[in-house]
Amino acid sequence: MNEKIVDEKKAVISAFDRGVLYGDGVFETMRSYDKKVFALDRHLDRLEASGDITGIKISKDRKYLKYIIYKLIKINRLKDAYIRLAVTRGAGRVGLDATTARDQSLIIIVKRFTAYPDKFYKKGVILCTSSIRRNERSRLCGAKTLNYLNNIIARMEAQRRGATDALLLNTKGEVAESAVSNIFMVKKKDLVTPSLESGALAGITREIVLSLAHRLNLNPVERRVGLAELKSAKEAFLTNTLMEVMPVVRVDNKRIANGRPGLVTKSIHRLYKESVK
Structure with missing residues (x-):
């Protein structure tokens, strides 16, 4: 989370983050099979496309995002994993004016995949x-x-x-x-x-x-x-x-x-x- 790997119980985000206040952010959900994230580039393509539509230019490059995703899979010792990558516009003043937002929040959740019944x-x-x-x-x-x-x-x-x-x-x-x-x-x-x-x-x-x-x-x-x-x-x-x-x-x-x-x-x-x- 924001360049820090933290336990889920210790993860915190600003109360003024626009993702929290207005749902002002974009995300992708992915899945790994035997440690390999399927269609990762396609998902990152769509993340960038969502960013273009919403005016949220993803600040972290693709190489970095891939590195963190695979690092989290390794740290959690997972083969089949659920991955959720979210980017918010960042924290700013309360109100709809998005120009006050600073410092995008990057949240990547990786956990064991649970199949549908x-x-x-x-x-x-x-x-x-x-x-x-x-x-x-x-x-x-x-x-x-x-x-x-x-x-x-x-x-x-x-x-x-x-x-x-x-x-x-x-x-x-x-x-x-x-x-x-x-x-x-x-x-x-x-x-x-x-x-x-x-x-x-x-x-x-x-x-x-x-x-x-x-x-x-x-x-x-x-x-x-x-x-x-x-x-x-x-x-x-x-x-x-x-x-x-x-x-x-x-x-x-x-x-x-x-x-x-x-x-x-x-x-x-x-x-x-x-x-x-």
Whole structure:
């Protein structure tokens, strides 16, 4: 944390840090497999892109960030690790004037990776449509910012309704993504995911899964997706760095196909696992 390696119980940050006061910062979540951080450069590319969108120029260079990440993995004696890298605009005067911010805060958390429950992959998960909308017209759709209230409220809503995660629509009522992941569906010979113009985040795992489609003789398609179309899909699944590829078997009260994880989903997950080795 800010060039110091500290125990999690001793980590402190200024009460005037804009990340604390306003969620004014950007972040990336990564995962290591057997001590190697998968797609590290892609994540750092996106961190810089988020910084460009929010006007937070990352003060530490890429070489330094990589060094610290791997040093923390080594110190904690981890093979499979969860990594969260956050950069705030820094501390400044109370108020929205960002020009008073000084000295960015760099926070890198590395801990043992805890996998999602195995039953999620064997039986699939349930989504419910959230009342929260994703603003596809906002530039912030392309950034991973520390202000995650929309996602948090959407997830809380899903939990109250007995679902695993929330499905976020955009302002036009089209499918955007889930609270924590991108979403895909299988339609005939197409592997479809909502386009970035729909409000979907440019997920790293999303990008990799699209590149794997041809290996299953599927056409990778990025386009606008309606809720009814998703519910009538042959298969559906979620993707992100931590969960990899997770089958969806129900959306609201509508079962996806036969209500079981599909063959394409399983095959995509297998190919993805091979790619991380």
